[in-house]
Amino acid sequence: MGFIRYAAVLSLLLLLSVPTVFGGGFVYDGLGVKARGMGGAFRAVADDWSAAYYNPAGYGWIPDNMLAGNIDFFHNRYSVTPNVLWDNRFPSGYYNDIEHYNMHRIENVPQGGILFRLPVLEETVFGLSIMQTFDQNLGWGDIFGFDRTEAYGVRTLPESQFDNNLDVVAFQLTAARTFSEDKLSIGIGLSVLRADLRMGTLLMRRNPLRDDAEYSQYVDRPYENILEWTENDGYGMGLGYRAGVMYKPDEKLTLGLTYSGSTSIDIDGNNASIYYMPNNATLIDQNAATWVPTDEVYHFFAGEDLDITADFETTLDLPSTIGGGISYQATERLLLAVDAEMVMWSQFEGFEFTYSNYSGLMNSSFHYINDSLVQQDYSYPVDWDNTFRVMVGATYQAKSYMELRAGFGYDQTPYGENTGDLLFYDLGDKYYFSGGVGFDIGFWRVEVAGVYTHQPDLTVSDPMDINNDGITDNFVGTYTADKFQTLLGFSYRF
């Protein structure tokens, strides 16, 4: 037993010594070491703290009070090879035909819960848990370079050119109790949701000087668009709920059904933007008599970086889900489980960012810069489909103190044709393979699980403007992805 403790501590130290880890996937799937070890087929098992997420009804059959938690390590190994050409023809400044990797980040996401069996309504199990239910965290640098756009001069871009860090954490109060002589359990979780969003991206804004009768003649390629880097950083609060039911028609078979409601969370915060204005000293020189800094046109060709800040508001629409599962105690040692779930991704339509309280604006008479370029809202529209996923898992009680787990899952992508960009990364129908082991040491349980997710390569061939606002809503290129996930967990019964 001493060796087991030593090995567990050693593996924990090993993982914590890794400098960074990064989590990914809009639906966060790092909940519960046992559940992940079984490939997520846990809705009809739900026998640890993570039942708060998979099926709150599971709490009804947990006999002891429990304190539990797990920590999840991710590293998403993504790559993109851009082929971004304006109108599919003209160089854009993106480093095309080079395989770029997402920024090297490794994050650890801790979460857990505590549950008590209390004499309420005869006997009810209550739980309080902190869970990250949605997540997207990826960044890209070196995707765009001014050294590939010779008409802009030498400029410096933010290190992370595309970045999306979206976290939704649920502070959930769960209650569950059994009925019908312990054959039926019903549970419900009410949660306060906090959504944190930091989304940065590069945009090409239409150069408003193209609409000027006098100055449009000076707007040569590549000045017909103006590069903008913009980042929105804020948070919001909302309410959510999930409910579940489990039924045991006999000693071996368990059925589970869950539902979580859709939620809209209003997010507000700060925006920072940089507009990289064209750099054409010839025109400035040629028109030196009339193009002076007090004239608006001067600033369209003087190679300036316009730093603008503002407040922003947007709404995050989280999808509802409905799922179910079946578990079967095949032998005394072997448990089999299968789950299915629908995620209503069509309810998520992206973001509409609206801005106010600008600072850094130029002279109020500069109509084109202030009104047509800078004070423009930004839409990040998506056109996603509902998805279906299936999970299969098993546990095997190898020893009295050791349980082995394995699982497999299939997860549809919400992407339609030509969908794909650098902010939300889901390349296609995914397959994941998982395994894990749990050790019972007295009242303690120590667990570890590993998951590998395979995503198919994705090629986005043509630019797409979903809402016809002149801003491309996908990113043309070839994408690859691998995802490695390691979870460590413990629980203590009391």
Next chain:
Amino acid sequence: MMKKYLLGGMVLLAAVVIYSCSDRGSNVDPLTYDTGLVLDTYTQHAVSYLADAPLVTNATIKYQVYLPAGYKDYGLGEPMPVLYLLTPFRGRVQYYFNHGLTELADRMIGTGEIRPMVLFVISGYNDYGGCFFGSSRVGGDYVNALGNIVDPEDCLAGPFATFLDYANCLINTIPDSVGYRAITGIGMGGYGAMRIAVEFPEHFSAVSAVSAPLDFDGADNASGFLPLFQDFMNDVGRDNYSAIQFDFNNVLQSMLLAASVAYSPHDTGIVDDGFVITDETSYFNDNLYDAAYHLPFYRNGQQTDTLYDTVTVDPLDVDTTIVANGGWVAWQENNIPTILEANPTALDETAVLLAYTTDSDEYTFNEQTGDFHDLLVNTYGKVEGVDLQTITFDGYSDYIASGDRFIFDLLPEILKFHSDNFYLSKD
């Protein structure tokens, strides 16, 4: 046994973690190649071919030069080929550099896409907006000033008769090697490049022109500049001569006036070389630069209700008044098909690149270039892909490829074309 399993599992876990968490870095080339040298400010040099032109307000050639990485002066390194780039109407000497020429050349040379070459940007800009690279002793003999070589060996004596005499002394090239010299231009500059290449084929191995006025009246003898003359008069108003805008507010008007200075200047009494009109009663004075020249389209000159006559606008209309005015006749003498007709083998040994938009070009230079392309193929035996290369391009949605909007995208192809067509000698 249990410990072995655990130990094996730990090792496997460690291997997976180390692999899956490794930093993959960046594949972006940090662009480590050497950069060339561009003179900080443009330079101008007097050449005698411009010195006696009364309508040339500054008898110098303004230029800016790019020297590639590794360039060395005479005796210190290998000679390099030279590409001359002529600016479009209203384009000043920094024109190409501010469309990314320096960085583009650095990158393409650094990556081996093109061979190292010296780039001379020649400004055609003058007080009228552009010199149009005419060949008149009155309006300026830019063709000889830029294309001729009078005394390539006499670098110390000066003053230089031509710019090539000067440039050949200034940089480390092979002065008498046609294969080491090429010329290009866009719009007005494209005309200048083609005209110089046609008149001095022994000095240039290749020529390229982008949407340039290469066929003044088009293949049908009724297009090219001719519709622009009508537009000019429509803009001005037929009975309002004073409405002509001599400053640059109206591009069309200033462009045709500038071209008239180059192609149909009035005889100022100094010279008469065949491109000068001696009619002393009908010349046009713009009252801005005191330039005397003739418009290529008819002006009645009489104080009648109709100052401009739509019928007599057509220069092909045999009208004695037009002949007496002579503007269009003088323009035709400057038309490249006319010049080429007099020397039909001029481009036989010269590689030609023509690029023009298939969009609606504001001044129809694209159509003139297309017509000239057809002329080269159908009349002068140029073969596409052999000694003729053609690039057609267009814009998109509400951003059409008019004028020189797309020079940024064409420059790489122009540099590549000329790099591929440099050679040591024509033998």
